[in-house]
Amino acid sequence: xxxxxxxxxxxxxxxxxxxxxxxxxxxxxxxxxxxxxxxxxxxxxxxxxxxxxxxxxxxxxxxxxxxxxxxxxxxxxxxxxxxxxxxxxxxxxxxxxxxxxxxxxxxxxxxxxxxxxxxxxxxxxxxxxxxxxxxxxxxxxxxxxxxxxxxxxxxxxxxxxxxxxxxxxxxxxxxxxxxxxxxxxxxxxxxxxxxxxxxxxxxxxxxxxxxxxxxxxxxxxxxxxxxxxxxxxxxxxxxxxxxxxxxxxxxxxxxxxxxxxxxxxxxxxxxxxxxx
Numbered sequence: 001x002x003x004x005x006x007x008x009x010x011x012x013x014x015x016x017x018x019x020x021x022x023x024x025x026x027x028x029x030x031x032x033x034x035x036x037x038x039x040x041x042x043x044x045x046x047x048x049x050x051x052x053x054x055x056x057x058x059x060x061x062x063x064x065x066x067x068x069x070x071x072x073x074x075x076x077x078x079x080x081x082x083x084x085x086x087x088x089x090x091x092x093x094x095x096x097x098x099x100x101x102x103x104x105x106x107x108x109x110x111x112x113x114x115x116x117x118x119x120x121x122x123x124x125x126x127x128x129x130x131x132x133x134x135x136x137x138x139x140x141x142x143x144x145x146x147x148x149x150x151x152x153x154x155x156x157x158x159x160x161x162x163x164x165x166x167x168x169x170x171x172x173x174x175x176x177x178x179x180x181x182x183x184x185x186x187x188x189x190x191x192x193x194x195x196x197x198x199x200x201x202x203x204x205x206x207x208x209x210x211x212x213x214x215x216x217x218x219x220x221x222x223x224x225x226x227x228x229x230x231x232x233x234x235x236x237x238x239x240x241x242x243x244x245x246x247x248x249x250x251x252x253x254x255x256x257x258x259x260x261x262x263x264x265x266x267x268x269x270x271x272x273x274x275x276x
Contacts, residue, residue: 005239009065010036011030011034011035011036011268012035012036012037012038012057012129013030013035013037013038013168014038014040014050014053014054014057015037015038015039015040015050016039016040016043016044016045016046016047016049016050016182017039017040017041017045018044018045018046018182019045019046019047019182019185020039020045021035022087022098022182022262023182023261023264024264025260025261025264026260026261027099027261032122033198033243035062035173038053038057040052040276041177041231042229043194044134044177044185046177046181046182046185046186047070047112047113047160047182047185047186047187048157048177048187048188049161050162050276051068051072051073051160053208055160055161056069059152060115062091063166065110065236068081068110068187069081069113069115070112070113070114070115070186070190070192071085071113071114071118071190071192071193072113072164072186072188072189072190072201073160073161073162074160074161074162078118078162078190078191078192079179081115081118081190082119082122082165082192083115083189085115085118085119085120085122085124086118086119086123087119088116088120088122088212088254089107089119089120089121089122089123089124090117090122090123090250091122092107092123092254093123093124096250096252100104100250102250103124103127103130103250104130104131104250104251104252105122105129105130105245105249105250105251106130106131106132106133106241106249106250106251106252107120107124107130107131107132107133107251107252108133108134108135108234108237108238108241108251108252108253109121109132109133109134109135109234109248109253109255109256109258110134110135110136110137110183110231110233110234110254111135111136111150111151111184111189111193111204111252112136112137112148112179112181112183112184112185112186112189112198112230112233113186113188113189114134114190114193115190116230116231116256116257117127117134117193117254118193119191119254120193120252120254120256121134121152121196121202123200125196125226131203132150132196132202132203132237133202133203133204133205133234133237133241134193134196134204134205135149135179135204135205135206135207135233135236135237136184136203136204136205136206136207136233137149137178137179137184137185137206137207137209137212137233138151138152138206138207138209138211138231139158139178139179139180139208139209140205140208140209141208144205145175145176146159146178147178147206148164148177148178148179148184148185148186148187148249149167149178149206150166150167150177150186150187150188151165151189151193151197151204152192152204152205152206153164153167154167154168154187154188154189155168158271159174159187159188160188162188162190162191163191163194163198164190164191164193164194165188165189165193165194166188166189167187167188174187174188175187176201180209180212180213180229180269181228181229181230181232181233181262182211182230182232183228183229183230183257183258184230186233205237207233207234207236207271208232211233211236211239212229212232212233212235212236212267213229213238213266213270214236215227215231215233215236215239216232216235216259216262216266218239219232219235219255220259224258225255225257226258226260226263227255227257227263228255228256228258228259228262228267229259229262229266230256230257231253231254231255231256231257231259232259234253234254234255234256235255237250238253250270252273
């Protein structure tokens with residue numbers, strides 16, 4: 001939205017109605033910058049439906065530029081997003097060598113479509129001694145149908161113009177997915193992540209809503225940093241893994257966003273949980 005305003009371009013943002021409600025602060029920010037935010041009411045009213053609507057709008061107006069924030073879709077979009085996002089790992093690698101004199105033992109990032117994780121992993125892929133861990137949304141549990149654990153529970157298929165892992169129903173259609181996080185409730189994943197899964201270079205695990213919320217609260221209380229609920233899935237995995245490691249091991253957690261936008265949703269979640 002800010003870039004479009006700077007260059008005098010109209011900016012239309014498509015967002016699932018469910019996510020519009022959960023991300024009210026981000027919606028307000030985009031509108032302040034001059035963007036028109038379209039609330040998508042079809043399907044599950046989340047990210048997959050927003051992507052579909054944006055593709056549809058683009059096909060109806062070929063003078064428009066189509067952009068998206070995740071490493072998904074047909075070529076060249078996953079590559080474009082990778083190239084912009086890799087600054088995350090370029091910077092973290094420079095800083096960890098400066099501060100610790102060596103590479104980390106693990107890099108952990110959350111994975112929905114996978115943009116922040118692709119950026120966090122990029123400079124470490126060739127460094128075989130660095131373990132790379134992607135954390136998906138287990139939602140209410142992997143034993144339920146209320147999750148977005150694409151690579152943990154999904155199969156290979158075609159979704160949004162790419163061959164990748166996705167969650168499909170028995171009818172062969174893309175299945176509805178769920179996560180407390182508006183950024184992780186996507187039924188597919190970027191094709192580069194699918195390659196990393198098959199090659200074994202990245203380990204993919206999942207964290208539940210409860211684990212992510214607990215991780216968000218822990219980081220907030222101990223460090224004064226309120227992480228995005230997306231990032232909190234990665235923090236949850238670090239909380240599980242760190243006690244099993246020697247104290248000299250180094251873990252980089254990619255905190256991919258601030259939790260300001262999630263405060264109201266987390267408050268509602270905790271209130272509902274207390275009421276049960």
